[in-house]
Amino acid sequence: MAPPTGLNCRNRIPPLEPFEQYEHSKDVDPSFPSLLKEGTKISDIAVSIGAKVTGVQLSQLDDKGKDELSLLLAQKKVVVFHDQDFATIPIQQAVDFAGYFGRLHVHPVSGAARGFPQLHMHSDVSYELQPHGTTMLSAIDVIESGGVTLFVNQVKAYERLTPGFCERLAELKVVHSAYEQAQTALGKGGQLRQDPITSVHPLMSDGLLNFIYHHIALSHDVQCRFKWSGRSVVVWDNRVTAHSGLMDWKGPRYRYIARLAAQAEVPTEYDPMSLTRGIVYVTGRSSPIRAAQLQIRY
Template sequence: MAPALVETTLQEAVDYSKSGTGEYKEAFIGGPKAFRSDAELKGTGKQPPAKHPNYLPTWDAEKKYPPLEPFEHYEHGKDANPSFPNLLKNAEVIDLTANIGAEVHGVQLSKLTDAGKDELALFVAQRKVVAFRDQDLADLPIQDALNFGGYFGRHHIHPTSGGPSGHPEVHLVHRGADDTTARNFFEERTNSVTWHSDVTYEQQPPGTTFLYLLDGPIAGGDTLFANQAEAYRRLSPEFQKRLHGLKASHSGVEQADNSRNRGGIVRRKPVTHIHPIVRTHPATGEKALFVNPQFTRRIIGYKKEESDFLLKFLYDHIAKGQDFQARLKWAPGTVVVWDNRVTAHSALLDWDDGQRRHLARITPQAEAPYETSFEG
């Protein structure tokens, strides 16, 4: 007897409205629809008021910015004393892993001289990500914090995020009190890992970058970092050679669409730029992979299937490389400094009890990515 035909119900297409648009997912910024001013300023039955109300996000949908113009970036890390006498004179340095990351005590970033800032740029380029504990950056006037960060490059104004009133140069990562939409996110996603380097769709993406904690859950919300230079070195010489000369497009369109879908803003028309897959750091001379699944879209000159195949290998290589990754735990007074040119990172959404997570990022832009010749 022939088997009976079984009618199969087709699954409706998923629009990922709760967890991001298609391949693009962004779980860590609530946006204007989720923002509750009273809960942030006064607290709730379960959560206290925000510790830094001057850093609460604002969104001005009417304020638009023109396209970013090219500028000449000066890399201060090239001026640094490699023995770091101004930065680390009284410091305790603890390695996070053997090849990426350090934790530093005994240094106050806001008090550094220009020579100390030069050394900071080089030290971070070498260590890739450094957590400075017991810092006062969050307690300074916002403009003072911006003045400090502006030494390292032109401030980037994020096209979709909220910023403190009067200071759009500060990118805010904010999930408010009693926000439990993490549960919605995981209705459509199995994990919150979103490896990326920041805003690589810009013509001149960021270099030395600062993120500091304003409020955070007791546990959860850690950030993962990957050493993209070590990821490049792990590849065989023949594979490295094949990657040299290849370029890929990086797109900000999906991020803008995601913001609109959430009722957010788009301050500037989204852009797409082409960058080398392998870039060179101007201060260290290191080569690093420069692709990420958040913003990289297509290898130039490759057919779609070819591009997808190679990019997927590189994404998996970076994501699975736990032996060139570090997991950073936040604590009050922490400022994390990393070099976006030679790292990738991902926040983790692993708490859903409504505790606030509120961080501020200062994002100096650097040079346009470039590639030096393959050396074998």
């Protein structure tokens, strides 16, 4: 995905309208005949999360291959592909590829590539009515050492909580806030739209959220690390994972990575005392892993 000329920090976008998300992993052949053809290899990155696939060029996948990729994401949560051509193909081709998985998200406050508001560095936007589902990052320029990206399987993290604690979480509601991002945008001359929220009890909520953040960050055996190369693409299911970039390199170095994120379904509440199936979200402003989210999918 060749980088466009300049950034547009003055996009004016209307509020997103609801849409019906189609889950492409349904009715897919679990042997992955279109994705994992002869000559391809797949290996686990970690026991609980992550897989690396070689011998596949994502930009050449047909619709069946993309559907099978959705199923593989549901199983592995994170899938890594090296030696991809996303850094050189036309941007519109990359946009079309990611758009197959759902309506592409346009970040409400941050700058984007001129002419392509769907492209943006990675961030978590759980405050949207329909948060990200299938999300991908494509390397444009990376550093030689350091700067890995950490992913955690939050389904496994949730399964380690006691039943009583899970029931307690299900009784609570959380405000998903874009306050810090909005304040940064205001400082750069942006505009702010505010909506009313309910009252907050910071002492109780901060203690509970900090426990969850530490639980996610310290569950090392349900995490995987991804080392970037110049032609890497990583695809993940944002609904059931959390991720963080490690800024551990020295000197004035930068890495440039393009993000494309397809929005998913509207999250639904989950009652552990019933047979309801859905998603539970818990999030906060900051954590040991950036924008950590407890997103539990049943």
